[in-house]
Amino acid sequence: MTTALDQRLHAQIAHAYTHAPAIRGLLDAAGVQPDDIQTVTDLPRIPVTSKDMLVKIHQENPPFGGFLAVDPETLPRIYISPGPIFDPQPPVTPEMAAAQLAPFQYVGFGKGDRVLNTFMYHLVPAGLLLDEALRACGATVIPTGPGNTDYQVEIMSKLGATGFVGQPSYLGVILDRARELGVAVTIKKALFSAEPYTLMQKMRFEGEYGMKTTSAYGTADLGLIGYTRDGVEGFCLMESVYVEICDPVSGQPLEPGSTGEIVVTTFNTGYPLVRFGTGDLGALAATPAVECGGGQQLLGIYGRSGGAVKVRGMFLHPDSLGRAKVFFPSIKHIQAVITRPEGKDHVLVRLEMQPGESGEGIGQMIQGLAEQAIRLRIDEVVIVPSGTIDPSERAVKDERTWE
Numbered sequence: 001m002t003t004a005l006d007q008r009l010h011a012q013i014a015h016a017y018t019h020a021p022a023i024r025g026l027l028d029a030a031g032v033q034p035d036d037i038q039t040v041t042d043l044p045r046i047p048v049t050s051k052d053m054l055v056k057i058h059q060e061n062p063p064f065g066g067f068l069a070v071d072p073e074t075l076p077r078i079y080i081s082p083g084p085i086f087d088p089q090p091p092v093t094p095e096m097a098a099a100q101l102a103p104f105q106y107v108g109f110g111k112g113d114r115v116l117n118t119f120m121y122h123l124v125p126a127g128l129l130l131d132e133a134l135r136a137c138g139a140t141v142i143p144t145g146p147g148n149t150d151y152q153v154e155i156m157s158k159l160g161a162t163g164f165v166g167q168p169s170y171l172g173v174i175l176d177r178a179r180e181l182g183v184a185v186t187i188k189k190a191l192f193s194a195e196p197y198t199l200m201q202k203m204r205f206e207g208e209y210g211m212k213t214t215s216a217y218g219t220a221d222l223g224l225i226g227y228t229r230d231g232v233e234g235f236c237l238m239e240s241v242y243v244e245i246c247d248p249v250s251g252q253p254l255e256p257g258s259t260g261e262i263v264v265t266t267f268n269t270g271y272p273l274v275r276f277g278t279g280d281l282g283a284l285a286a287t288p289a290v291e292c293g294g295g296q297q298l299l300g301i302y303g304r305s306g307g308a309v310k311v312r313g314m315f316l317h318p319d320s321l322g323r324a325k326v327f328f329p330s331i332k333h334i335q336a337v338i339t340r341p342e343g344k345d346h347v348l349v350r351l352e353m354q355p356g357e358s359g360e361g362i363g364q365m366i367q368g369l370a371e372q373a374i375r376l377r378i379d380e381v382v383i384v385p386s387g388t389i390d391p392s393e394r395a396v397k398d399e400r401t402w403e
Contacts, residue, residue: 006039008267009242013037013046015069016272022057022066023274040242043275048251048263050277051308054221057084064088070270079125081220082315084374087125090270097136099240100129103216103227104137107163107189111138114159116187118146118166119194119313123375125220126193126313130165139163146170153178156186164190168201168215169343175209185209191216194313195345196301197228217301219278222266226298229291234282234299237291241266243296244275245284248305251275251356256286261305262298281305309398311338311345314376318395321349324366330357333389335373340400349381352389359383 002010014034016023027033032045045316049057058065063086064072070090071266075090109115115134121127121143131141142161152174155161164171164187171190178185190213197215205211218224225243226235237243244253245260254260262282266273281302288297308317321334323333333352338345349366353359363381370378 002039005242009039009040009043009265010038011035012265012267012269012272013274015269016303019069019269020067020080020272022061023272023355025066026274040144041398043244043265044246044252046275048246048261048277050273050275051279053220054273054276055085058083059083062086064271067271067273069272077125077128080123082317082320085221087220088271089125089129090268093269095173096240096268097132099238100133100224100236101136103191103214103224103235104133104139106227106229107191107212107214109134109137109139109163109191112144113139113163114161115139115165115189116142116144116152116156118144118170119150120375124314125223127218130191134163134165149173149177150181152179153183157183160186162186162188166192167195168197168205168322169195169345171205172201172343175204176348179271187211189213191227193218195310198402217298221273221276222264222278223263223268225262229289232289232291232297233285234297234301236289237296237298239295240268243284243298244320245282246277248277249280251277256284257299259302277305279305279308280309309336309396310340311347311376316347316376316396320370321395324369327369328362328365330359330362332386333391334395335389335393336396338396338400339396340402345400346379347376349378350384350389351381352384352386355386362377 017027030047036042037044068088074091075088079087081087089398117127117131119126119130134141134234143363175185188211190211193216205213214227216224216227224238225241226237229236242265244263246253246263259281262278262280264276264278283299285297285299308315316336321336324334325331330353331351332354335350337348351359366381367378
């Protein structure tokens with residue numbers, strides 16, 4: 001007996017096969033036809049598409065890799081992710097728009113709220129997508145973007161901002177600065193993303209300041225995937241996606257409660273991704289919490305299955321460091337070390353030079369290349385003695401701790 005989810009999934013696969021050449025190619029290569037996918041248990045017959053594979057497919061068939069299933073002339077926006085990947089934003093149906101509002105409605109954003117949106121508005125989708133959702137809830141958006149903390153405090157105070165969306169660590173910075181300046185905090189509602197939301201932060205924001213908060217999990221390719229609710233371990237997952245937890249090597253689903261790669265099939269008909277491997281590790285609840293409204297529950301995010309690390313909302317890939325060696329042949333080994341002093345991400349790049357190379361002036365060039373190529377600020381570049389960097393170690397080492 002098929003369920004409503006099975007029927008919805010079958011319709012999405014059939015639509016993607018017909019309208020997205022890349023999906024048709026993936027299924028044909030696996031010897032799978034849309035009618036072979038009748039229930040969620042049939043989905044593993046389709047191979048997982050990793051982020052690296054997605055980049056490769058896009059590069060071989062620009063600009064959208066064959067995943068676009070609508071007329072390109074109807075696209076309201078095109079975003080750019082490292083790779084580069086050109087992420088199309090298809091026209092949004094009322095059903096898709098409504099499905100994305102759950103975390104905003106949970107927090108209570110609505111008419112009368114003025115919300116600081118501190119996510120970036122250019123190139124990547126975060127700022128504009130959250131802007132649209134907030135306005136759909138009836139809230140007024142103040143598109144501040146990241147940084148300029150003193151100005152953020154002034155804007156909050158003069159406009160009486162009641163809401164915040166951005167990284168939890170940055171709200172902490174704003175609150176600290178407001179206290180230093182003797183400015184009253186007016187924010188009462190907050191939605192976070194792009195980094196872990198710790199218990200200490202939650203206790204501060206909700207306990208000390210009386211805020212209603214949630215943390216949303218999402219990716220540039222998929223949009224929002226889930227969000228936190230009081231009394232629920234991990235995340236309630238959105239109706240716009242179906243999630244599997246899979247063995248990172250075989251791509252086969254694991255039992256509920258087991259840790260594996262988070263693999264997502266989206267119901268976005270304009271840009272359908274089927275069994276997309278996020279590279280994140282997580283586990284599904286065997287019996288989702290009733291607060292999740294009959295949907296899936298992701299118990300948590302437990303790191304990455306690959307070598308990429310998210311820093312300040314952007315991914316730092318080992319391949320990005322490898323490209324630096326192509327530009328600068330005088331570099332023998334390169335390694336990034338991510339730490340979190342005083343609650344702020346710090347990126348240190350260590351360079352081991354080829355024999356006879358001093359590395360003079362290369363640090364500034366590396367910093368400029370990183371900001372241009374991956375839109376990530378490198379805080380410090382140091383030249384280390386020969387033999388310091390073990391090439392068998394991770395190229396991107398995450399040494400952050402989260403209280």
